[in-house]
Amino acid sequence: MGTRPDTGGMRRAHTVEQVRAAEGELMARLPEGALMQRAAHGLAAAVADLLGEVYGARVRLLVGPGDNGGDALWAGALLARRGAGVEAVLLSEKAHAEGLAALRAAGGRVVDSGGARPDVVVDGILGIGGRPGLRENAVAALADVAGVPVVAVDVPSGVEVDTGRVDGPHVRAHLTVTFGTHKLAHLVDPAAEACGALHLVDIGLDLPEAALEALQPADAGALLPVPGPFDHKYTRGVVGVRAGSEQYPGAAVLCTSGAGTGLAGMVRYVGSAADQVRAVHPEVVVGAGRVQAWVVGSGGSEGAAEALAEAAADGVPLVVDADAIAHVRSLEPDADVLITPHAGELAALLDVDRAEVEADQLGYARRAAADLGVTVLLKGRHTLCAAPDGRVRVTTTGTPWLGTAGAGDVLAGLCGALRAAGLSSYDAGSLGSWLHGAAAQLASDGGPLVAARVADAVPPVVRGLLRSTLS
Ligand SMILES: NC(=O)C1=CN([C@@H]2O[C@H](COP(=O)(O)OP(=O)(O)OC[C@H]3O[C@@H](n4cnc5c(N)ncnc54)[C@H](OP(=O)(O)O)[C@@H]3O)[C@@H](O)[C@H]2O)[C@@H](O)CC1
Numbered sequence: 001m002g003t004r005p006d007t008g009g010m011r012r013a014h015t016v017e018q019v020r021a022a023e024g025e026l027m028a029r030l031p032e033g034a035l036m037q038r039a040a041h042g043l044a045a046a047v048a049d050l051l052g053e054v055y056g057a058r059v060r061l062l063v064g065p066g067d068n069g070g071d072a073l074w075a076g077a078l079l080a081r082r083g084a085g086v087e088a089v090l091l092s093e094k095a096h097a098e099g100l101a102a103l104r105a106a107g108g109r110v111v112d113s114g115g116a117r118p119d120v121v122v123d124g125i126l127g128i129g130g131r132p133g134l135r136e137n138a139v140a141a142l143a144d145v146a147g148v149p150v151v152a153v154d155v156p157s158g159v160e161v162d163t164g165r166v167d168g169p170h171v172r173a174h175l176t177v178t179f180g181t182h183k184l185a186h187l188v189d190p191a192a193e194a195c196g197a198l199h200l201v202d203i204g205l206d207l208p209e210a211a212l213e214a215l216q217p218a219d220a221g222a223l224l225p226v227p228g229p230f231d232h233k234y235t236r237g238v239v240g241v242r243a244g245s246e247q248y249p250g251a252a253v254l255c256t257s258g259a260g261t262g263l264a265g266m267v268r269y270v271g272s273a274a275d276q277v278r279a280v281h282p283e284v285v286v287g288a289g290r291v292q293a294w295v296v297g298s299g300g301s302e303g304a305a306e307a308l309a310e311a312a313a314d315g316v317p318l319v320v321d322a323d324a325i326a327h328v329r330s331l332e333p334d335a336d337v338l339i340t341p342h343a344g345e346l347a348a349l350l351d352v353d354r355a356e357v358e359a360d361q362l363g364y365a366r367r368a369a370a371d372l373g374v375t376v377l378l379k380g381r382h383t384l385c386a387a388p389d390g391r392v393r394v395t396t397t398g399t400p401w402l403g404t405a406g407a408g409d410v411l412a413g414l415c416g417a418l419r420a421a422g423l424s425s426y427d428a429g430s431l432g433s434w435l436h437g438a439a440a441q442l443a444s445d446g447g448p449l450v451a452a453r454v455a456d457a458v459p460p461v462v463r464g465l466l467r468s469t470l471s
């Protein structure tokens with residue numbers, strides 16, 4: 001019990017319905033109000049950590065009508081007892097009665113919005129019972145404290161909890177303190193970006209299979225393909241790359257860089273950029289031949305359709321990138337396919353606006369995977385990997401510096417190598433994206449980077465994972 005940091009095992013997110021069911025079961029076995037007390041203690045501890053010094057600190061609670069406001073009020077009472085000056089702004093006609101009484105008994109006050117600038121704001125406006133958007137008085141109360149760090153209770157108020165959509169005004173938090181498990185909005189953009197840092201308070205829920213999961217280092221390490229003593233290049237898997245064009249030979253070089261980070265036994269290249277590829281990667285074998293997976297499309301221009309058809313003729317798993325994505329419907333329905341679109345490419349494939357896909361990343365990734373019968377790696381700040389059977393993983397490694405030309409070519413090659421090494425499309429896409437993000441963080445070290453350096457950083461990331469897995 002108590003709080004625990006967001007490290008260790010797989011990070012899991014559950015739907016509101018799953019959380020409510022688990023909470024209901026647990027509440028039936030506990031004294032009334034016990035779960036809220038657990039939540040409030042975890043919340044107060046996280047606010048205290050953020051403040052550093054609680055005594056004398058000014059805390060502003062923004063309180064909505066439900067139990068989310070109740071958490072804020074009870075945590076406010078705990079902070080007031082430790083000497084903080086706690087003020088509550090009540091934004092609805094009703095507020096959690098016991099929480100309000102506890103705050104008053106601890107010396108906290110109810111105030112109108114405005115007044116002196118607090119040191120921290122606690123957003124207890126809406127939690128998992130909230131509908132998207134905020135009422136005008138909530139927007140005004142937030143405007144009064146613009147620039148003050150906000151700790152969101154459970155979720156930043158106003159976001160859509162089960163989808164990660166933000167369709168109206170919402171809180172932008174410095175820190176979100178959540179209870180029992182993560183909700184989808186904590187991991188799926190654009191809502192995830194509004195959460196700031198995440199802190200999970202364990203309240204003892206017994207939860208079913210997650211609706212969404214995020215690999216952590218131990219999970220990534222466990223998925224890595226590691227050669228055994230009798231493996232050789234063919235048993236480790238050969239990845240074929242059909243990428244690049246007269247116009248974009250560099251994409252072929254970068255895609256083979258991603259494929260050739262050592263996770264598969266051999267890389268084969270077919271295409272117009274063979275000389276450039278060989279010059280940079282002398283170990284790459286040029287020419288058609290047997291492979292365990294093909295990567296097709298990076299920088300492929302108008303030749304991408306033909307390259308896809310040739311690769312598909314081998315009947316091996318395919319990683320379909322960039323210009324080839326538009327032709328994925330031409331493949332046999334039972335083909336084993338991972339597509340790696342960004343929002344614009346997925347929008348074009350589904351004939352919708354890019355902005356629609358960006359607003360509902362989880363919805364479109366899931367729908368595309370189910371409708372097309374392929375695994376979809378929808379690239380973004382938090383890349384999503386959606387399988388046709390409904391499973392979804394989200395990648396939380398990465399850095400904004402990764403938004404650089406050619407990074408997608410490296411990623412496609414990396415996923416292809418993992419696919420050739422025997423991982424499923426779902427594991428190859430989610431692990432490939434995780435490694436790509438972690439490699440970018442290592443290569444960037446807080447500064448700019450180019451795509452080739454991301455590929456260079458994959459082996460040290462893998463080495464680090466293996467060392468920590470073995471130790
Ligand atoms: N369950 C548990 O065991 C535990 C739960 N915990 C905590 O409880 C939270 C969930 O509490 P909750 O269910 O009371 O819902 P919550 O989000 O506070 O508000 C719902 C109210 O808001 C209203 N409303 C909705 N949308 C609105 C809008 N846009 N603008 C304005 N109003 C709006 C809505 O009105 P109505 O739908 O009736 O019109 C209703 O009155 C959860 O997130 C966690 O913090 C923890 O203590 C751990 C144990």
Ligand SMILES: [K+]
Nearest residue numbers: 123126153157
């Ligand atoms: K909230």
